[in-house]
Amino acid sequence: GENVEQHPSTLSVQEGDSAVIKCTYSDSASNYFPWYKQELGKRPQLIIDIRSNVGEKKDQRIAVTLNKTAKHFSLHITETQPEDSAVYFCAASPSSGNTPLVFGKGTRLSVIA
C-alpha cells in the first residue's frame, strides 16, 4: 500500500519569509495529492491539491509542485503571516477508483512575528 513521508515535522520561520514542506510517496499509481491545514483545535481543511497531469499549481501565496519521477511533492508558502501557523498534512491517493487518502504525519509550522 501507499506510504507517505513528510518533512520536516516542525518548522519555524520569520514572518514574511517562505516556508517549504516536502513529501514523498511510494505508490506510483498515486496521482492525487492534496494538502490540508489544521489550525489549533480546529478541523483539517483542504488548502490546495494537485493531480499528476500538472507539475505545479498556485493559489495566491501557496503553491504545490509535483515530481512524479522522483515521487515527491512540496508545498510552498510565500510571504508567511502569523495566521499561516498550523499543522499541515500532505496526502496521496490514486485519483481513479476509490482508494482512501494516505496522510503524512504532519508539519507544525510556526510563523514568528
Add this chain to the structure above:
Amino acid sequence: KAGVTQTPRYLIKTRGQQVTLSCSPISGHRSVSWYQQTPGQGLQFLFEYFSETQRNKGNFPGRFSGRQFSNSRSEMNVSTLELGDSALYLCASSTGQGSGELFFGEGSRLTVL
C-alpha cells in the same frame, strides 16, 4: 449547507469499556471515512463506508468497527478500550466518487483512563 457533525465532542472512558462515536456527513455525501489522530502519528485511516457498505479498511484491530445507515450517518465503535486508544477521532465526508475533497468534522476527543 451544514457541515460534518460529530458527537460527542469529548468523552472519558476507562480501560475495558466500549465507546460509540457518531458522524453526520454533509447532505448528499455518501462516503464517510474515519481517521484516528494522535500526536506524532498524523491521521491514520480506520475505515470508509459508502452506501452502507464498508469499502476500505485500515490496519486497526477488530476492536474498531463501524457502520453506516441509510441516511449516510455513520457510527464507529471501539470495544475493550485500551490506554493507547486515547486520540482525536475524525470523520470526513465526501461524494465518494473517485478522489476529491474530504470535509472533516471537528472530531471526538476520547480519553481512556
